[in-house]
Amino acid sequence: MSKCKIIAEIGWNHMGSVELAKKMIDAAVVSGVDFCKFQTWKVENLKDGPWNNDGRIDIYKKAELSEDKHVELIEYCKLKKTKFLTSIFNIKDLDFLLRLGLKTIKIPSHEIYNLELIKKCSENFDQMFISVGACSWKEFENLLNSNLDLNKIYFMHCVSSYPLEEMNVNFPKLIKIKNLHNKIGYSGHLHGIDDAIAAISLGAMVVEKHFTIDNDLPGRDNKFAVLPEDMKKICDYRDSFHNMNIDRGLNVQECESDINKNYRGRWSKN
Structure with missing residues (x-):
């Protein structure tokens, strides 16, 4: 079996600071992750909503990554x-991300309904991670039957609640998705790492957790994101789980040969 990929969702925990983002990348790399993930959006494309008047739009403006910052973080x-x-x-950002040479893309749960965006990404990227949070089962079935190249897609079970309570993790849905599609993942919002450990054990091929270096940094996601020491525990478990699932066949292993040859019947002296 292939080793589970681990995504450190830095998102916008950097609050627009490239230097802080780099520190988070450093810590994530030491922890053993495979991907450091960010979010690409422009405030100019934001629809009107309560965020216009409750202060969130100012946070979004501060946290937005410019094109130059994207380039700098990719190089880092x-x-x-x-x-x-x-x-x-937003489909408007597609050409920009393609110009950057990216081969893999993440579709967040917010855009699970956006078949135009998903199809365009499927046509242009080699690998896609699609979170299916806040998504009805009918919507998911429609996605499965929408003529996408499913070989390049990992569907990631997700519950879009921040932070998530244990009783709402709903891993039976992950199993249901796994029964329909062989590339399954999990994007978790539970505080701590128990959901990530369980998802790996259930066969998730990619696991994403929000990541920070300080839970006291500003921004909602920093509050429930995992710290480097916990991300390392996830990655260490991933490695151990992979090793424990190496197929050694059905017969006696070399490591058992001494017991097999010399210990059988040792307490049966005639």
Whole structure:
């Protein structure tokens, strides 16, 4: 079996600071992750809503990554030998991300309904992670039957609640998705790491958790994001789980040969 990929969802926890984002990348790399993920959006494309008047729009403006910042973070990820990943929210950003040479893209749960965006990404990227939070089962079935190249898609079970309560994690839905599609993942919002450990054990091929270096940093997601020491525990478990699932066949292993040859019947002296 292939080793589960781990995504550190830095998102906008950096609040627009490239230097802080780089520190988060550094910590994520030491923890053992495969991807450092960000979010690509422009405030100019934001619809009117309660965020116009409750202060959130100012936070969004501060946290927005410019095109130059995207380039700088991509280059930094290359330097640190980790993969840059981002979520796309608007088809207007597609050409820009393609110009950056990205081969993998994340579709967030917010855009699970957006078949135009998903199809365009399917046509242009080699690999896609699609979160299916806040998504009806009918919508998911429609996605499965929408002539996408499913070989390049990982569907990621997700419950879009921040933070998520244990009783709402709903892993039976992950199993149901797994029975319909062989590339399954999990994007978790439970506080702590128990959901990530369980998802790996259930066969998730990619697991995403929000990541920070300080839970006291501003921004909602920093409050429930996992810290480097906990991300390392997830990655260490991923490695151990992979090793424990190496197929050694049905017969006696070499490591058992001494017991097999010399210990059988040792307490049966005639």
